[in-house]
Amino acid sequence: METQVVEAKSSHSMILACILIAVFVVPTSISGTAIALPAISADLHSQTASLQWVVNAFNLTFASFTLAWGGLADVFGSKRSFIAGASLYFLASLLSWHADNIYVLDAARALAGIGGAAIFSCGSAILIQTFSGAQRTRAFALFGTTAGLGITFGPTISGWLLSIAGWRDIFIVHAIALFVVLLLTSAVPAAAKRAEKPSLDAVGIVLFIVALFLLMTGITQGAERGWTDNLTLSLFGAGALILALFVLVEKKAAHPMVNFSLLGNHYFLSMIMIPVVASFCFVTLLTWFPTWLIAVKSLSPLESGLVMLALTTPVLVLPLVAGKLVTRGVSADVLLIASLVLFIVGLLLLWAFNAGDISLGEIIISLLLVGAGMGLSAGLVDGIALSVVDHHEVGRAAGILNTFRLGSEAIAVAIYGSLMTTGIFHALASQPMPEGESGKQFIADVVSGNAFARVSGQESSILENIYTQAFSHTLLVLLAISLVASLFIVLMMRNKAAKA
Structure with missing residues (x-):
């Protein structure tokens, strides 16, 4: 009996470590990547709009997929969804490290945003499934504190890495951390299967992503082409139209x-x-x-x-x-x-x-x-x-x-x-x-x-x-x-x- 208690505590510690390492990396990436923009611009000779997407691409997909992953976790399970997100983040970090042009880096940052959204959405769900009572309160306190540490020290850590190495090394450090996370996911138990899987609001998810993408693209292009340019106005108009459609669909959706x-x-x-x-x-x-x-x-x-x-x-x-x-x-x-x-x-x-x-x-x-x-x-x-x-x-x-x-x-x-x-x-x-x-x-x-x-x-x-x-x-x-x-x-x- 005592052995089982020790094993359970060890398993819970591994689960907590797994979630917290991933939760630290994501805000570190958000707050720390911008400090590397001058070095990235110099190395990849990027134009203004494409350079902005190093930041915008991550923010867009992180914002769009945080809600989506909540629904995906309900359908496919929080463990599978968390592993999928951590794997995407690991792959995105490797692509960012190896990117030979700004467009590959932009795509990799978008992929990292998708993975980061899964880490936050599904990581909290795993903590709810694993812990209860005072242990759950402590786990979520650590969750919030770790995210705060990532935001706090992200610019400093990235600045230090940039000073001693280069901008690519920021992303390889993220990849190493996520590789450790993936190794630790073996300790995460699968969630109990539901008798009836909830439906996924796929239409709402797609509309929200497209609307936000069009609006952000319009903002980015407006700086380069002019705010009264036909393409800029078309992007804003299409984004507003799809956003309105998203609101209408959500009001009528069953879930x-x-x-x-x-x-x-x-x-x-x-x-x-x-x-x-x-x-x-x-x-x-x-x-x-x-x-x-x-x-x-x-x-x-x-x-x-x-x-x-x-x-x-x-x-x-x-x-x-x-x-x-x-x-x-x-x-x-x-x-x-x-x-x-x-x-x-x-x-x-x-x-x-x-x-x-x-x-x-x-x-x-x-x-x-x-x-x-x-x-x-x-x-x-x-x-x-x-x-x-x-x-x-x-x-x-x-x-x-x-x-x-x-x-x-x-x-x-x-x-x-x-x-x-x-x-x-x-x-x-x-x-x-x-x-x-x-x-x-x-x-x-x-x-x-x-x-x-x-x-x-x-x-x-x-x-x-x-x-x-x-x-x-x-x-x-x-x-x-x-x-x-x-x-x-x-x-x-x-x-x-x-x-x-």
């Missing part, structure tokens, strides 16, 4: 991926909009700000990663602080409104400081405020949002929460990249190209930060001013979107009838 009737609950709507503000304030900086630090402040990738700790460390610490404050009687609404204020003030200060010769101290203050906004809200939003709906709607409420969170992250990151590209393109149009440089490639290199190493003197000063001005305009747009969304959230929070 919808997203239940939009929940949006009638104004308090629930306010909760799911908070991650949207986080996407435009926190996630955009997490993804693209390392490039700004490398380009404008001439920091090394490792130094850039260390500065990014100011943004990410509060996400590791403050969720626990927020939880303790609520248990001691502090209003969760007050903390969430405070998080919105921190988002806005942090971004506003970054914009104001950027108007002059911004110092590292000013950068760190701004990043700490935005990170604090994320940290305060991250530990509260999900629990509150799911507590204000009927208990039988919790699963679908989680689905729509993830749709808003991940969809807005993908769109926000794409908007940031496109706004930067547009600003730089228009500014460079009136400037002579440096000798030996081609127009499109040089613009791509400026956007990625790679061009700054090739110029000096007055040319370097001109490029820095152009990049800084584009960044200021981009921050203003992000601020405007975040401020409008925050005011809407506060207005919706006033209606708590559904909560009661």
Whole structure:
């Protein structure tokens, strides 16, 4: 009997290690890959739009397939789905490591996003099947902490790898970690078979993926071809049309991926909009700000990663602080409104400081405020949002929460990249190209930060001013979107009838 207990504990430890290693890699990849963009641009000579898809492709498929994998796990089992996702991530990491052109890398990043979505969706399902009671609480606490560690140290780890080796080695490290995960999956038990397998909302999944892809492609192409270009407008129009069709299909589906009737609950709507503000304030900086630090402040990738700790460390610490404050009687609404204020003030200060010769101290203050906004809200939003709906709607409420969170992250990151590209393109149009440089490639290199190493003197000063001005305009747009969304959230929070 004692031997069986020891074996069970050993098996549970292996399962937990398997899930946590994978959960650490995915956010590390999200927060760490952007720091390698200048090196990737220099090595693969990528154009602006194709370089943006190194980031956008992962965000698109991760956002689109997180919900899809939940349905696939119900049909095929969480263990099989998790192994399939980890295998895809392993393969994608190898392809990224070996990519000899930007298009292969873009495709590999899209594949990694699909695998990463399975790791998060199915990994949590495996923990629910394996653990119960206090063990389950501990397992999910470790799950959340590990994801936070990945976000926190992703830029620093990637910056360190970039400093001692090269951008390809970032992906080979991911591949090694996922290979270990695949070895450990042998300890994961298969889920009990259901008498009746639930139906998969295949039509909804496909429509959501296509709509998000068209909208993100329109955003990316708008920066390069112009926002009134026929192709750009066609992509936006088709994306909006398919998104509307997706909403109609979900409303009539017997087992919808997203239940939009929940949006009638104004308090629930306010909760799911908070991650949207986080996407435009926190996630955009997490993804693209390392490039700004490398380009404008001439920091090394490792130094850039260390500065990014100011943004990410509060996400590791403050969720626990927020939880303790609520248990001691502090209003969760007050903390969430405070998080919105921190988002806005942090971004506003970054914009104001950027108007002059911004110092590292000013950068760190701004990043700490935005990170604090994320940290305060991250530990509260999900629990509150799911507590204000009927208990039988919790699963679908989680689905729509993830749709808003991940969809807005993908769109926000794409908007940031496109706004930067547009600003730089228009500014460079009136400037002579440096000798030996081609127009499109040089613009791509400026956007990625790679061009700054090739110029000096007055040319370097001109490029820095152009990049800084584009960044200021981009921050203003992000601020405007975040401020409008925050005011809407506060207005919706006033209606708590559904909560009661």
